[in-house]
Amino acid sequence: MEFNTTNTTSELGVMEPQTLARLLHILQTATVAALIFAVCAYIPKLKHRAHLAKLPVFNSSTGGGKGYIKSTKDLYSEGYRKFKDRAFLMTTLQGESSVVVPQALLPELRKLPDDVLSFPKAIDRSMEVKYTRIEADPRLSVHAIRSDLTPALARLNSTICAEVDDAMRQHLPLCHEWTEVPISDKLVDVVARISGRVFVGPDLCQDPEYLECCTKYTIYLMDAVRAIKKVRPWLKPLMVPRLPEIIRLRDMEKKAARILQPMVRERMEAEKADPDWQRPDDMMQWLLSHGAEHGKQSVESLANTQLGLIFAAIHTTTMTATNLLYTLASTPEYIVPLREEVREAMAENDGKITTRALQHMVKLDSYMKEVTRLYPPGITSFARRVLKGITLSNGQYIPAGVIIEVPAQAIYTDSDHFPDSGTFDGFRHYKLRQGGTASDHARNQFVTTNELNLAFGYGRHACPGRFFAANEIKMIIARLLLDFDIKMPGDATERYLQIETGSSSIPDPRKTLMLKRVEA
Numbered sequence: 001m002e003f004n005t006t007n008t009t010s011e012l013g014v015m016e017p018q019t020l021a022r023l024l025h026i027l028q029t030a031t032v033a034a035l036i037f038a039v040c041a042y043i044p045k046l047k048h049r050a051h052l053a054k055l056p057v058f059n060s061s062t063g064g065g066k067g068y069i070k071s072t073k074d075l076y077s078e079g080y081r082k083f084k085d086r087a088f089l090m091t092t093l094q095g096e097s098s099v100v101v102p103q104a105l106l107p108e109l110r111k112l113p114d115d116v117l118s119f120p121k122a123i124d125r126s127m128e129v130k131y132t133r134i135e136a137d138p139r140l141s142v143h144a145i146r147s148d149l150t151p152a153l154a155r156l157n158s159t160i161c162a163e164v165d166d167a168m169r170q171h172l173p174l175c176h177e178w179t180e181v182p183i184s185d186k187l188v189d190v191v192a193r194i195s196g197r198v199f200v201g202p203d204l205c206q207d208p209e210y211l212e213c214c215t216k217y218t219i220y221l222m223d224a225v226r227a228i229k230k231v232r233p234w235l236k237p238l239m240v241p242r243l244p245e246i247i248r249l250r251d252m253e254k255k256a257a258r259i260l261q262p263m264v265r266e267r268m269e270a271e272k273a274d275p276d277w278q279r280p281d282d283m284m285q286w287l288l289s290h291g292a293e294h295g296k297q298s299v300e301s302l303a304n305t306q307l308g309l310i311f312a313a314i315h316t317t318t319m320t321a322t323n324l325l326y327t328l329a330s331t332p333e334y335i336v337p338l339r340e341e342v343r344e345a346m347a348e349n350d351g352k353i354t355t356r357a358l359q360h361m362v363k364l365d366s367y368m369k370e371v372t373r374l375y376p377p378g379i380t381s382f383a384r385r386v387l388k389g390i391t392l393s394n395g396q397y398i399p400a401g402v403i404i405e406v407p408a409q410a411i412y413t414d415s416d417h418f419p420d421s422g423t424f425d426g427f428r429h430y431k432l433r434q435g436g437t438a439s440d441h442a443r444n445q446f447v448t449t450n451e452l453n454l455a456f457g458y459g460r461h462a463c464p465g466r467f468f469a470a471n472e473i474k475m476i477i478a479r480l481l482l483d484f485d486i487k488m489p490g491d492a493t494e495r496y497l498q499i500e501t502g503s504s505s506i507p508d509p510r511k512t513l514m515l516k517r518v519e520a
C-alpha cells in the first residue's frame, strides 16, 4: 500500500476516538493512582503537622518579639519560664526545630526503650553521621568503660596521677614569676596524654602522632560537620566526599589505623601464641577482649572506636577543666581553701592523691559542680529522636520523627531548684552534702546525673566516662592548686565570657591566665 498522508489521516480519524478514550482512561487511572499515592504519602505528614500544631510554640518571634531574644540561651530560658510543666515546640535562631520537654517528665521518659527514644538517631542529624562516619552508637566503648574502666579506677588512679604530674611538668612553664599561659592549649595536651595513657598504654600515649590525633580529631570533625551543614541536602552525596574538611577527616582515620595497627597485631598474636600472656591494663585491650561480641575486630573498626572515644573524652574534659580555671581566676577567694583541702586529703593518704584522697576533696568536687551548673557544656541536654509517638502523663502527644531535648541551663538557673541561682557559690553542693543523709550525699556530687543534674546527660545513655573524667579533672586541678597561684591577666577581675554557638556553650580557648609557682 502506498503511503498516503490523507489515508493516514483518515485512518487516524477512525482510530482517534478509541485511542483517545483509552488514553484518557489510562490518564485518569494514573491521575487517581498518583493522587492516592500523594494522599497516602501526605497523610502521615499532615498527621505529624496536626500533632505538632497541638503543642504550644515558642520561637524568637512568638517569644517577646524580634530583637528581644538575642541568644539561643535566652530563647530556651524564656520558653522554660513560660511553659514550665508542658512540652513546647521550639525553633532555634539557627532554624532547627525540637520539642522541649520539662524536667518533671524526665523520670517517665528515661524508662522508654531505645526503639522509642533514640540517642544515636539524634546524633545522626546533629553530627551528620552519614558523612562523618563517627560512631553514633558506641556500644563497644560503653561496654568497655562500664565493665572495665570504671571498676578499674581504684587500681589505675596511682598510674593516672603519675601521668598527670608528668604531663603537667612537660607542658606547663616553670612560672617562677607571674607568667601568661594559654591554658586551654596546655590543658588539651595534658588531657590527651592522660587519656592516652588509659586508652592505649604508656608508650603510645607519648607518641607525637597519636597525640596529634587526640588534639586535632575533634576539631577536624566539628569543622567537617559545619562544612557539611552548608551543603544543600540534594547535593550532599556528590559534594560532601569532595569537601577538604572531609578529606582531612578521612586522612585522620587512616592515620589512626596506621598508628594503632602494630599494637593491635602484636596483641592479637601474643594472645594466640601464649596462653599465659599478661594482658595490658588499658582500653585497647578491653576493646580487643569485647570486640568479637560487637563484631569489631579489624584494625580499622578498632581505630574508629578509639577515635570515637577521643571525641567523647578529650575536648569535653579539657573544656570542663578550662571552665574551672577561668572561674577560679575570677573567684580567687576559693584558691586557698581548696588548696588546703587538697593538702589535707593528701596528708591523710601518705602524701599521695589516692582514690581515698580524691573522695576527701569534697569542696573541690562542689566547686567543680557549681562551675558546671553555671557554665554547662550545653544549653540543652538529653537530645533524643522520637521513633514512636509518645503520650506524656500530662496528656500531651509527641509524634514520631521529632527531636526532644531538655532546657538544662534554664533548669540550673531556676531559683526553685538552686536557691539564689544567679549567685556563684562554690561550696553550695558541699553544704548540701553535709545534710547527712545518703541521698544528700548522692544527689550533690559532680558525677551525679538526675533531673536537675544534666551536664553528663540523663538516663540509660548518660555519660559512662564521667567517673574517669571526674578523677582526671580533680587530679589536674589539685596539681595546679598545689603548684601555682592563678589570676586573670592585667587588672581584670571579671570571668571570661563563654562562646555560645547554637546550643553549645564553650570557654574561649584563646584566652590566657597568669600562673606563678608556689615556692615551698
Ligand code: HEM
Pocket (backbone or CB within 6 Å): 119, 136, 137, 138, 141, 142, 145, 309, 312, 313, 314, 316, 317, 320, 377, 381, 382, 383, 455, 456, 457, 458, 459, 460, 461, 462, 463, 464, 465, 466, 468, 469
Ligand atoms: C567532663 C567531661 C565529659 C563530659 C561533660 C561528657 C558529657 C557527655 C554527655 C552530655 C553525653 C551524652 C549523654 C546523654 O545524652 O544522656 C556523653 C556521652 C558519652 N560519653 Fe561523655 N563526657 C565527658 C567525658 C567522657 C569521657 C572521659 C569518656 C570516655 C572515657 C566519655 C565517653 C562517653 C560515651 C562513650 C558516651 C556515649 C554514651 C552512650 O551512647 O550510651 N565521656 N558524655
